[in-house]
Amino acid sequence: xxxxxxxxxxxxxxxxxxxxxxxxxxxxxxxxxxxxxxxxxxxxxxxxxxxxxxxxxxxxxxxxxxxxxxxxxxxxxxxxxxxxxxxxxxxxxxxxxxxxxxxxxxxxxxxxxxxxxxxxxxxxxxxxxxxxxxxxxxxxxxxxxxxxxxxxxxxxxxxxxxxxxxxxxxxxxxxxxxxxxxxxxxxxxxxxxxxxxxxxxxxxxxxxxxxxxxxxxxxxxxxxxxxxxxxxxxxxxxxxxxxxxxxxxxxxxxxxxxxxxxxxxxxxxxxxxxxxxxxxxxxxxxxxxxxxxxxxxxxxxxxxxxxxxxxxxxxxxxxxxxxxxxxxxxxxxx
Amino acid sequence: xxxxxxxxxxxxxxxxxxxxxxxxxxxxxxxxxxxxxxxxxxxxxxxxxxxxxxxxxxxxxxxxxxxxxxxxxxxxxxxxxxxxxxxxxxxxxxxxxxxxxxxxxxxxxxxxxxxxxxxxxxxxxxxxxxxxxxxxxxxxxxx
Numbered sequence: 001x002x003x004x005x006x007x008x009x010x011x012x013x014x015x016x017x018x019x020x021x022x023x024x025x026x027x028x029x030x031x032x033x034x035x036x037x038x039x040x041x042x043x044x045x046x047x048x049x050x051x052x053x054x055x056x057x058x059x060x061x062x063x064x065x066x067x068x069x070x071x072x073x074x075x076x077x078x079x080x081x082x083x084x085x086x087x088x089x090x091x092x093x094x095x096x097x098x099x100x101x102x103x104x105x106x107x108x109x110x111x112x113x114x115x116x117x118x119x120x121x122x123x124x125x126x127x128x129x130x131x132x133x134x135x136x137x138x139x140x141x142x143x144x145x146x147x148x149x150x151x152x153x154x155x156x157x158x159x160x161x162x163x164x165x166x167x168x169x170x171x172x173x174x175x176x177x178x179x180x181x182x183x184x185x186x187x188x189x190x191x192x193x194x195x196x197x198x199x200x201x202x203x204x205x206x207x208x209x210x211x212x213x214x215x216x217x218x219x220x221x222x223x224x225x226x227x228x229x230x231x232x233x234x235x236x237x238x239x240x241x242x243x244x245x246x247x248x249x250x251x252x253x254x255x256x257x258x259x260x261x262x263x264x265x266x267x268x269x270x271x272x273x274x275x276x277x278x279x280x281x282x283x284x285x286x287x288x289x290x291x292x293x294x295x296x297x298x299x300x301x302x303x304x305x306x307x308x309x310x311x312x313x314x315x316x317x318x319x320x321x322x323x324x325x326x327x328x329x330x331x332x333x334x
Numbered sequence: 335x336x337x338x339x340x341x342x343x344x345x346x347x348x349x350x351x352x353x354x355x356x357x358x359x360x361x362x363x364x365x366x367x368x369x370x371x372x373x374x375x376x377x378x379x380x381x382x383x384x385x386x387x388x389x390x391x392x393x394x395x396x397x398x399x400x401x402x403x404x405x406x407x408x409x410x411x412x413x414x415x416x417x418x419x420x421x422x423x424x425x426x427x428x429x430x431x432x433x434x435x436x437x438x439x440x441x442x443x444x445x446x447x448x449x450x451x452x453x454x455x456x457x458x459x460x461x462x463x464x465x466x467x468x469x470x471x472x473x474x475x476x477x
Contacts, residue, residue: 014339014340017340018340018343021340021343021344021347022343022347024344024347025344025347025348025350025351026347026351028351029350029351029354029355032355032358033354033355033358036358036359036362037362039362039366040362040365040366043366043369043370044369047369047370054394085428086376086392086431088376088377090377090379094379095377095378095379095380095476096379097377097379102376102377102390102431102433103376103377103390103431135376135377137374137376137392137428139394139427139428140394140428141372141374141392141394141428143374143376
């Protein structure tokens with residue numbers, strides 16, 4: 001027979017064994033889950049480090065002509081080493097690659113920080129004429145592009161400035177001096193950097209040309225050395241060769257031409273007598289409808305003739321003065 | 335009797351522990367695979383008639399990816415809907431650039447949308463299985 005004391009003891013032992021069995025299963029499970037979590041954390045950290053390294057990569061890509069070879073100069077300006085795995089060359093207009101398989105070069109090239117490598121890409125664009133861009137892809141999955149370059153028969157043209165940026169200034173104010181300044185915003189080059197023009201007529205238009213390489217430029221217009229307020233239109237930022245023309249329209253009112261009113265002051269009637277002198281004065285008046293003053297640049301004296309046997313002995317003319325609307329001046333006292 | 339119950343209890347608890355461990359391992363593997371699912375569009379060019387685009391992709395991640403969706407459509411427009419279809423497999427570590435032919439809808443400016451899933455999570459019979467561990471990438475198509 002089993003006593004009550006033995007039964008109680010067995011229950012306690014059974015309960016202890018049950019707890020031991022459960023704990024024996026639970027603890028390894030918890031430890032295992034913990035180790036998985038730590039593996040996941042480690043992978044997340046590694047992934048984060050990869051992303052930081054990826055965005056630390058920095059490459060400058062230049063296109064050079066060295067002898068007969070078209071060469072990419074790839075400079076690692078970032079803080080970490082990287083590996084260039086592919087080089088692409090494609091037409092800027094269509095996006096078409098020159099190699100049927102896609103990339104034009106697939107040999108990996110390791111570049112240390114501060115170092116640079118020269119990559120011969122002549123074969124990629126052999127004989128091609130047009131605008132081309134080169135793209136370099138790294139092992140961490142970054143892409144770096146060159147500037148757009150114009151090629152002739154697969155080579156860079158001899159000119160240092162293969163592109164022309166034209167700047168037009170419309171409706172200039174007569175007598176004012178206009179200066180166009182072209183400033184590179186990246187590694188583009190421009191020549192000349194400034195151009196100055198003095199408007200000699202109202203609403204005069206002028207177009208000037210600047211030689212540039214590919215790049216982004218700020219184009220600014222000054223009037224008498226002060227920035228012209230054209231809102232967002234001045235200064236203008238342009239990316240060559242995507243855009244090669246800039247227009248500054250000063251939006252002045254178009255000046256309508258008017259005729260000068262000529263007034264001749266002379267005696268109404270002159271009796272003929274040999275040796276008698278008569279004085280005639282010629283005035284001009286600018287009509288009040290004129291929109292701006294004018295300058296009398298010359299007066300043709302030979303237009304004044306004396307009919308009926310008289311002769312013009314002396315005709316002095318005056319020129320070079322400004323004439324304002326509704327103003328009358330003497331131009332020819334004869 | 336008590337010993338028998340104990341053995342049963344031990345088996346039950348161990349099988350539960352094994353099941354939890356397996357599920358945790360599976361989940362962890364999937365999440366790690368998703369972390370390292372990266373896809374890079376190296377270049378893209380439209381066909382002459384504009385009906386499709388060749389999209390060159392590579393994989394800087396650690397696992398091979400299966401591209402299940404590749405479509406080119408107008409930027410800002412809702413993406414066209416169609417079922418998953420295996421466009422190509424992209425090996426890891428940037429070892430290869432893979433050209434994909436993708437349909438083009440609408441007019442410029444275009445955006446390229448890609449959906450890829452780690453190859454070991456891809457079930458060809460049920461492509462939508464594990465789709466939650468896939469990654470979607472969008473790239474502006476220049477030009």
